[in-house]
Amino acid sequence: MLKYLEGSHGVSQVVAMCRPNVISAYPITPQTHIVEDLARLVGEGELEAEFINVESEFSAASVVLGASAAGARAYTTTTSQGLLLMNEVIYCIAGMRLPIVLTCANRAISAPLNIWNDHQDSMTVRDAGWIQLHAEDNQEAADLHMQAFKIAEQTFLPVMVCMDGFILTHAFEPVDIPEQKEVDAFLPPFKPQNIVDPRWPRGIGLYADPRFYMEVRYILHRALEKSEKVIKQVSAEFAKAFGRESGGLLKTYKIEDADLVIITMGSVAGTIKDLIDQLEDEGKKVGLLQICSYRPFPRKEVYRVLKDKTNLLVIEKSISLGRGGILGSDVRWSFPRTEKKDRKISCFVSGLGGRNISISDLRYAVARVEKEPVELEFLGLNPEIIAKRDM
Amino acid sequence: MITASSEDLYRVEKKDLFASGHRACGGCGQALAARLVADAAGENTIACVATGCLEIFSSPYPDPNWRIPFLHSLFENVSAVASGVEAAYKALKKGPVNIIAQGGDGSTADIGFQSISGMFERGHNVLYICYDNEAYMNTGVQRSSFTPLGAKTTTTPMGNTTRKKNLPLIAADHGIPYVATATVDDFRDLQRKVKTALLINGPKYLHILAPCPLGWGHTGDLTVQICRLAKATGLFPVFEIINGKVTNVVKIQEKKPVEEYLKLQGRFKHLFKKGAPLKEVAAIQEIANQNIERFNL
Numbered sequence: 122m123l124k125y126l127e128g129s130h131g132v133s134q135v136v137a138m139c140r141p142n143v144i145s146a147y148p149i150t151p152q153t154h155i156v157e158d159l160a161r162l163v164g165e166g167e168l169e170a171e172f173i174n175v176e177s178e179f180s181a182a183s184v185v186l187g188a189s190a191a192g193a194r195a196y197t198t199t200t201s202q203g204l205l206l207m208n209e210v211i212y213c214i215a216g217m218r219l220p221i222v223l224t225c226a227n228r229a230i231s232a233p234l235n236i237w238n239d240h241q242d243s244m245t246v247r248d249a250g251w252i253q254l255h256a257e258d259n260q261e262a263a264d265l266h267m268q269a270f271k272i273a274e275q276t277f278l279p280v281m282v283c284m285d286g287f288i289l290t291h292a293f294e295p296v297d298i299p300e301q302k303e304v305d306a307f308l309p310p311f312k313p314q315n316i317v318d319p320r321w322p323r324g325i326g327l328y329a330d331p332r333f334y335m336e337v338r339y340i341l342h343r344a345l346e347k348s349e350k351v352i353k354q355v356s357a358e359f360a361k362a363f364g365r366e367s368g369g370l371l372k373t374y375k376i377e378d379a380d381l382v383i384i385t386m387g388s389v390a391g392t393i394k395d396l397i398d399q400l401e402d403e404g405k406k407v408g409l410l411q412i413c414s415y416r417p418f419p420r421k422e423v424y425r426v427l428k429d430k431t432n433l434l435v436i437e438k439s440i441s442l443g444r445g446g447i448l449g450s451d452v453r454w455s456f457p458r459t460e461k462k463d464r465k466i467s468c469f470v471s472g473l474g475g476r477n478i479s480i481s482d483l484r485y486a487v488a489r490v491e492k493e494p495v496e497l498e499f500l501g502l503n504p505e506i507i508a509k510r511d512m
Numbered sequence: 513m514i515t516a517s518s519e520d521l522y523r524v525e526k527k528d529l530f531a532s533g534h535r536a537c538g539g540c541g542q543a544l545a546a547r548l549v550a551d552a553a554g555e556n557t558i559a560c561v562a563t564g565c566l567e568i569f570s571s572p573y574p575d576p577n578w579r580i581p582f583l584h585s586l587f588e589n590v591s592a593v594a595s596g597v598e599a600a601y602k603a604l605k606k607g608p609v610n611i612i613a614q615g616g617d618g619s620t621a622d623i624g625f626q627s628i629s630g631m632f633e634r635g636h637n638v639l640y641i642c643y644d645n646e647a648y649m650n651t652g653v654q655r656s657s658f659t660p661l662g663a664k665t666t667t668t669p670m671g672n673t674t675r676k677k678n679l680p681l682i683a684a685d686h687g688i689p690y691v692a693t694a695t696v697d698d699f700r701d702l703q704r705k706v707k708t709a710l711l712i713n714g715p716k717y718l719h720i721l722a723p724c725p726l727g728w729g730h731t732g733d734l735t736v737q738i739c740r741l742a743k744a745t746g747l748f749p750v751f752e753i754i755n756g757k758v759t760n761v762v763k764i765q766e767k768k769p770v771e772e773y774l775k776l777q778g779r780f781k782h783l784f785k786k787g788a789p790l791k792e793v794a795a796i797q798e799i800a801n802q803n804i805e806r807f808n809l
Contacts, residue, residue: 187596
């Protein structure tokens with residue numbers, strides 16, 4: 122049923138319909154509305170689950186780790202500093218192959234303290250062995266959670282659903298909330314494999330010496346690569362069951378005969394599509410490639426879609442300080458080194474700490490790269506602030 | 513509250529659920545304690561273990577020596593992991609099962625202090641066992657907040673200058689229903705405490721003094737004797753705190769001066785080197801005297 126509600130509430134309602142057995146979370150802006158809603162649903166008996174209020178994000182991740190290892194469908198949510206505090210457990214959850222689902226309400230990282238949106242938090246754990254799916258809007262954010270549990274439980278990989286903090290979590294939009302029976306039909310009950318249970322004593326989390334460690338990590342890497350197929354398949358099943366496209370590896374917009382392709386993730390795709398429509402009216406052919414699955418990074422799909430395109434513009438909300446754009450690096454790596462094509466890949470770091478990315482900012486970026494490629498530029502910097510500080 | 517007879521509480525069948533074949537040093541107090549704990553808890557038990565000596569000597573892939581389910585995640589989160597296991601059992605309506613979280617003094621009192629406090633405060637039905645060997649032994653004998661006054665470690669080469677953190681009393685002040693201390697020389701007392709704790713619903717804390725021959729600088733055959741002297745000097749009080757009241761204090765039969773305990777261990781050798789004992793020995797004796805008075809040992 123179509124409901125006009127806040128992004129966080131769309132997510133919490135769908136998460137509740139996924140029937141998690143154990144939820145544990147620690148409050149942090151802008152994730153709070155998701156946990157508050159779930160706590161209420163558990164408290165009022167609408168959702169039969171254990172809700173564990175913990176003393177830190179570190180323990181929230183550890184509680185869901187223990188719960189998942191004991192056979193529960195487990196869920197947590199955090200953002201920013203909370204995700205960084207979880208970092209050690211995040212790696213451990215993936216290494217232990219526990220199919221936990223986490224919502225990351227994407228937010229900037231201190232210092233300076235900043236509660237607003239960018240992608241630096243989830244980027245920081247991109248190498249941990251989690252699947253990372255980025256939502257464009259509140260409908261997709263809600264839908265991706267249904268898919269996330271299904272993908273996680275088929276691959277025994279944890280899934281992080283990334284949704285832009287405030288821009289999505291606190292925005293009101295119409296969201297189609299499914300019926301419980303539809304969710305149950307789409308998402309079967311969790312069938313755990315290796316669990317701690319006295320009936321079948323086994324060790325989980327044994328340590329691996331140099332004879333075994335590399336193989337375990339290789340198998341995990343392969344599992345991530347192989348999960349591409351599952352992500353596509355679950356997205357297709359979702360489309361069939363609910364009649365709308367959501368998730369998958371990537372999405373394109375007006376890309377077929379585009380001279381310039383913008384590549385991005387998350388909610389800014391909406392603004393970019395508006396710009397593309399405007400430019401089309403002005404006679405310019407610009408297209409969009411939107412990465413939904415950032416990990417695994419769909420390198421082959423990206424190449425397939427972009428192989429004939431020579432002018433690419435990456436708009437991303439994170440940076441590897443001292444190196445440059447992160448998504449930009451992933452895109453550059455998607456093309457074979459043997460390729461002889463003269464391809465220009467430009468990278469604009471934008472929207473850090475909640476800085477608005479306006480249509481005119483994007484227009485400027487497009488105009489720049491139409492002239493010449495841009496190795497790296499911060500979009501929309503205020504030169505007055507920099508002049509005082511940049512020694 | 514505890515309905516079992518005292519005879520039942522002392523009856524433990526030797527099943528070797530923590531089996532031979534582990535890689536602990538000879539005379540390791542922690543390995544001995546872990547075996548006693550596993551047998552007292554029985555088959556219907558899940559052992560959650562923090563990173564540390566116990567985890568390293570008992571859980572190499574592919575041949576761990578546990579015969580009960582074993583779960584290891586990280587150094588500082590075993591209390592939260594055990595909380596999650598308990599929550600899963602509740603949510604899935606499984607059980608009853610004994611859930612035991614175990615760690616050394618570092619993972620319990622230092623890096624895992626926040627996590628254990630959270631587990632106590634939330635009231636999870638978990639027994640936490642701290643194997644106290646008074647330093648970070650797994651990494652090569654570095655100081656922890658349980659390292660006693662005067663003890664030499666690799667990071668306190670001149671001797672530790674602070675007193676040991678008193679975690680049993682901190683645990684009790686969380687209002688949890690059961691707190692106890694034990695030593696590895698007294699099998700019956702230790703195993704009775706495990707069995708007693710597991711009959712109580714809620715968070716329980718059992719603090720076991722577990723000598724480390726390597727870190728303490730004594731031969732493996734002295735583990736038991738050192739435990740007895742730790743009690744006879746008053747340096748390690750053995751007691752139970754049930755619902756906030758101190759009960760079952762193990763009384764000292766024949767009080768010994770702390771020198772007898774200290775002189776057996778290399779980590780305290782420097783206190784006696786220059787002929788007369790250093791002033792720290794008097795300070796350590798004062799700690800023992802305070803314990804004797806406080807717990808009426």
